[in-house]
Amino acid sequence: MDLAFLHPLYEHSGPWASVYVDLSEHAEDTAQVRDMTAAAVARDLAGQGADEATCTAVRDAVRDLRHATDPHGRALFARAGRIVLNPPLARRPPTGTTALWAPLPHVAPLLELAGEDPLCVVAYIDRKGADFELRSGVGGQDAGGVTGRQWPVHRTSTGDWSERHFQLRVENTWEHNAAEIADALAVCQEETRADLLILVGDGRECRAVHERLPQRLHDRVVEAEHGTGSRLLDEEVERTRTAHVRMRARQDLERFQAARAPDDEGRTVAVEGVPALVEAAREHRIDELLIRLDGPDTHREVWIGEGPDQLAVRRQELRTLGEPDAWSARADDALLRAAVETGAPAISVAPALPDEGEDTPAGGMGALLRWK
Incomplete structure (x- = not known):
């Protein structure tokens, strides 16, 4: 987030x-x-x-x-x-x-209540064009669309030469419109910075658009099983968004788990536990903060001063650092203030935890570090 x-x-x-x-x-x-x-x-x-x-x-x-x-x-x-x-x-x-x-x-609750809310462009595709809708956790809104060639778009069933020629023109129209839709959808994604593209419509038409999208977008595309106006489509969109959040959280947690071991230069690029996190925050070295909101250390008491990097585990330690005023605060909120100051993102690891025995940061909080 x-x-x-x-x-x-x-x-x-x-x-x-x-x-x-x-x-x-x-x-x-x-x-x-x-x-x-x-x-x-x-x-x-x-x-x-x-x-x-x-x-x-x-x-x-x-x-x-x-x-x-x-x-x-x-x-x-x-x-x-x-x-x-x-x-x-x-x-x-x-x-x-x-x-x-x-x-x-x-x-801290915003990490789960407002964070990792993936934007989706839902593209309602037919042979003549597409309408785009931008969806997030707070609703949907129109995101434009594209109109392709309007004629000819329907096949015939006869087999004489003129009809075969007509059918070839139909195929050309479909291919042209699929390319137009793919181009417009790529522009829409770039403008909205959508995390996911969900294609709704006939399977053949959706596949044609999917194939014509830029390669950089292929891993963002999902072809919906249910059609326009279906209650099941809304459920499918939400499942897709939830799966995306879980995947992102899983990737970040796996990066953290791998970073616990020293790198080739002998540096550990992940820390966990309040004392180590407080030290990293004071040194502006937090690159990404990982929090499990129900972790036992999230509400642990730390001491803060006026500045985001003025924090300590003990009150006397803060005074030793030259901060005359000190207030008691929750560890998670103090560390999030420090992350905001240094431009570091934060995530809730909860979506990546289907099993109770998952290997999470000790006490519920950890960080990937940056090195100066």
Whole structure:
């Protein structure tokens, strides 16, 4: 997950209100229920010590969502009476609406609720052209299309010379249109930076487009089994997106596992456990952060200063480093702040864990390192 969008959260000091709002339920009384949720969240934050202005800002922001059609939910991050960031969620918060008041914004859940949300271009293909739809975890939108040659596109059943000549022209039209669709789809992928291309339509037409796509896109293409307008197609798109997330997480976890061993120069390029991660963060050496959100070390206490690289396992250690002020924070959120500062991505390894005995970073957190 690219964490660059979190930069605004670290331009000001805390404390912060972090609220994950569940918007997945839609019923006749939804507006009333969300009004009640807004009041409950404000009371919860006040009970944790949040200032009145921030409680009011959060309450009003949640109230403003009472008619929202978000399929899953929204995250809200606020301080000093102002909502600073409110990204949509690609998945429903598993424990419903939650609120936390802490020195740092609690962004770790975003790795699973908003991270690794692959973009798909779904291409609805027929002999005359194609329509493109861009899909993500928060819905779909029109992404254009292409219209090829409109005539001739249908075969005949007779066998005389003129009809065979006509059928050849039909074949030429199909081939021309397949090439046009492939070119337009390649442009659409480049503009949207879509992770996946899903081809929907007759098998022969989809294969013709698939074959004409640039080689660089072939491993992104899936030919759907179900047709336009089918509920099964929606399920297939979601399965494809889920499989892609699992594959990416698996690849990153395997890279981490391989990097535990020293390289040819005797350097270990992977670390795990809070003390080693804190040291790597202070030295700006985290290249990618891997987190299992239910790991025992994610909520372990560390100490932070004003700067993202001012963190330590013990409070006295931070003072020794020259930081006069220190606050207690969760390890996962402190390390994610350091990753944002250095432009390092982060992933949840949960999608790569079908088995309980999976070899994951010790304590639930690890990192691949960069070397200066």
